[in-house]
Amino acid sequence: MVCVALGCEPSAGLDAGSDAPPSEDAFVRDAPLDTRADAGCTGRPGELVGERSIDRGDLPLLSWTGLDGEVALLDHHGPCAPAGRVIVLRQLAAWSGHSLWHAAHTADVVAMDDVVVIDLWAADEDAMPMRPASLHAELARYDAPPTALASDPDEQLGALAIAGIQLPIIVVVDARTLHVERTLFDPRAGDLPHSIRVVQAHLRGEPEPRRPEPELVDGRFTLDRWDLVQQLGAPFVPPPSPSNAYADDPAAATLGEHLFEDTTLSPAGVSCRTCHQPSRAFTDGLSLGRGVEEVTRNTPTVIGASAARWQFWDGRADTLWAQAAGPFENAREMGSSRLFVAHRVADTYRADYEAIFGPLPSLEDAVRFPPAGMPGEAAWEAMSAEDRDAVTRVFVNVAKAIEAYERTIVPVPGRLEAYASGSYDALTPGERDGLQAFVSVGCTQCHWGPLLSNGAFFAVDMPGVGEGEAGDRGRIAALAPLTSSELRAQGPYSDDRSLVDPLAGLTMLPERTLGAFRTPTLRGLSQSGPYGHAGTFASLHDVTVHYAHIRMPHTRDPRVVGTLDPHLLGFEDFRIDAVTRFLELL
Ligand code: HEC
Ligand code: HEC
The missing domain is CATH 3.40.30.10 (Glutaredoxin)
Structure with missing residues (x-):
């Protein structure tokens, strides 16, 4: 039977x-x-x-x-x-x-x-x-x-x-x-x-x-489990980014770093670094990000973002440069616009910009090029198609320079890597117990490889902002904005559209993507709390308890959307401390 x-x-x-x-x-x-x-x-x-x-x-x-x-x-x-x-x-x-x-x-x-x-x-x-x-x-x-x-x-x-x-x-x-x-x-x-x-x-x-x-490694890991451990500790190398011809240009990366921290690119004085702070593993210590106003999601780290196939918690951008364009024109984040950014670049970064991307368009004519504006706004729509294209190109190049910088933000090898390469004493016995539990309760089903992420989307019952109908629908709602955006790997501003379209054949997303979010990297975890896509978990202990009890009958948090992924099992309470100890190492 x-x-x-x-x-x-x-x-x-x-x-x-x-x-x-x-x-x-x-x-x-x-x-x-x-x-x-x-x-x-x-x-x-x-x-x-x-x-x-x-x-x-x-x-x-x-x-x-x-x-x-x-x-x-x-x-x-x-x-x-x-x-x-x-x-x-x-x-x-x-x-x-x-x-x-x-x-x-x-x-x-x-x-x-x-x-x-x-x-x-x-x-x-x-x-x-x-x-x-x-x-x-x-x-x-x-x-x-x-x-x-x-x-x-x-x-x-x-x-x-x-x-x-x-x-x-x-x-x-x-x-x-x-x-x-x-x-x-x-x-x-x-x-x-x-x-x-x-x-x-x-x-x-x-x-x-x-x-x-x-055969056991360090007296505890069978060879297959040890392979998974070694993959966690494998060196991180950003994959090529063919849609961005400047992705690996060091001059673009240097310019990108300045742009990342420049508060004058936003009329509200918000920069990328306002929310992605290097001292906090490129996050902000808040449950929900806050720029011009509070947003509805937690600020994720930028460490290793260069390797993600999809950006944002719901994957609504398919390249890192398209992602970088988003916050500028988001009213709650930076409250800026592509025209505003183009003017600032012409004022502040002209020489550096032109050395990399060639001549800037002449933006002096204030009638043709108003001080601010973006798609959907009257000032923008009144411009000629060529002028709009010229400004969008500057804006996209800003985003491509930022991507070049972000590609340099990579995980720093630490004690986990030392352990995985055979220095068993690099981890305390408690941390090794934690790593062993992390693998055997199945966290490595999703959190694997050097970023401890598979980059795919799952509903794991973490609460979001809003309840019921107003709840955060996650992945399932991300396809429409992505397919309609010109800023994507297959759009007119891509440097290589011969790529296979990651959206090919995707006309709708299955029901299981309702309430699904992208498995985040666990790099920088000890510095990146609070946790979850809406920052509803104050500590790593709270996250571990959530996973341990995930199959237990409980009152469902009304802010949870979707159906729990069938591959999550839960585990015994006595493993909670060990798993937490491992997470704290990251
Ligand atoms: C107001 C705070 C805020 C500002 C300013 C901001 N971000 Fe973010 N960032 C967030 C939040 C919140 C998310 C997640 C949003 C979502 O998934 O819907 C995010 C997502 C990202 C991601 C995706 C990471 C991932 O794992 O999916 C990257 C990369 C990123 N931001 C880079 C930038 C860059 C570059 C800038 C400046 C152009 C910037 N951010 C400005 C808060 C901010
Ligand atoms: C089926 C895939 C899957 C499995 C298995 C899984 N996770 Fe996750 N994990 C996710 C997803 C998806 C999220 C984001 C969920 C959200 O915010 O809605 C996440 C979020 C997290 C976070 C929050 C990270 C942050 O930056 O906010 C931690 C910590 C975490 N998982 C640890 C674990 C541990 C420990 C295990 C094993 C007990 C585990 N995960 C098993 C998919 C998975």
Whole structure:
């Protein structure tokens, strides 16, 4: 019987305290030791005995869209196959750090005798339903390709799981009967070959093989978990920014730094640095940002922003330069406008600007170029199209210079990096316990890599500003402003529009993006409170308690919007202090 039939609860973290030696995966759900294993040869492939019901662990005849056409479970059905031939179905998501580890370590599994591996990608790196066209990109993640690869946007194996299950879901199926022999949820990856061998031995009527002694790093991390730790400590390198030809121009970065801190670019005397203060990890210490007025979201750090595929909590900008243009023309933040900024640049930065971007337009004629104005305002709309374009170009170049500066704001390697490179004493035992708990309760599903972020969008029940209908809808509301903006990677002010449009094929966002926000980086965390997209958590302890109790019945905060992501599990109270201690290190 599989879990669905038993209605068993997820027991997150049952195995979390010690990563090893694992007695047996806590996430293993055993199918009954089935008597039909010797049902023998039923005849031709595709002929299956009896009625099929997923409750009894008989997989329906599922099929998926693969790289080259249909991938069907039936294609691998071998009624007369030797006992022990198994199909290993893995449901993965490209946003999940643990799924990526499994994909990158597929060689061990495909090399096993009598094992067919079918990988089903449910979602892409942005947590959007996986499109077959995107599968090619996933292939690059493998050390050895699986037997078959397909997209599974409907998460068909989800029926075998329950809410609150960690990815990947792995289902081991007898190829002769298509009967589920075992279901595992995020097994310690190094254990997967062993778990498969146990099933094979059972099907062959052989004694259960002994679990190999796992190799441990620092006496606590299995090799797969250690890989995740090493990725957290990996050096950070900003990816190229092809839509900005000046992104890596040092002169542009120097100019950008001046622009970032210049309060005269706003009539209200607000600069980027008013809210993004270097001494506070480029945040402001407030729940909600405050410029001309208070805004409705918490000020995020700028550290590592150069690597984000989407900017802002809801991803309503797709380049860092387009992001930088936003605050100037936001009435609550800087209360400025592109005309105002262009005039200030001509007054203050003419030589530096022209050395990088070429001649400024002549802005002297106050009738053609009023002192202030932006799209939607009468003064702006009265200008000729060419003059508007000339001013917008100056404005965009200001934003591109700021991006060049922001690309230099990167995480500073600290004790975590020292630990990950093998200096175990760099962390106190308490911090190491915390790191271990952080990985094993599944935080690294989303907070992975050198920024501790997957850059994708999830609803994690953190309160926003406004209640009910007036609540903050997050990601789902961000597509319209993004597609209608001329300031984006595919717009007229991009320096390379040959790029694949990140918005291609996106006409609407799925319901699960309601109340979803981008996984923030955890860099600079100890200095960047309060936390959450509306700064409703005063301390890291409060955030950890939120995650620990996330599945407990509680009165829902009326400011929470959307449906909690199914991949969050909660964990036991005794881990709260350890996880908090790790977060405080960042
Ligand atoms: C009034 C305070 C304030 C000012 C001034 C301000 N910001 Fe921000 N910044 C914020 C807030 C709040 C957000 C998040 C807004 C949202 O997601 O809707 C943000 C988001 C960002 C982000 C995105 C980070 C991420 O993780 O998504 C970057 C980068 C950034 N600001 C840079 C700048 C630059 C450059 C300037 C100056 C041109 C600037 N900010 C001016 C408050 C401010
Ligand atoms: C399914 C993805 C996911 C998982 C798993 C996850 N997080 Fe998050 N995390 C997010 C998202 C999304 C946000 C922003 C949510 C918001 O503000 O609405 C966030 C926000 C945070 C913040 C606030 C950061 C800031 O600058 O405001 C902290 C701290 C944090 N998470 C820690 C953790 C810890 C610890 C765990 C494990 C117990 C964890 N997260 C698991 C996605 C995830």
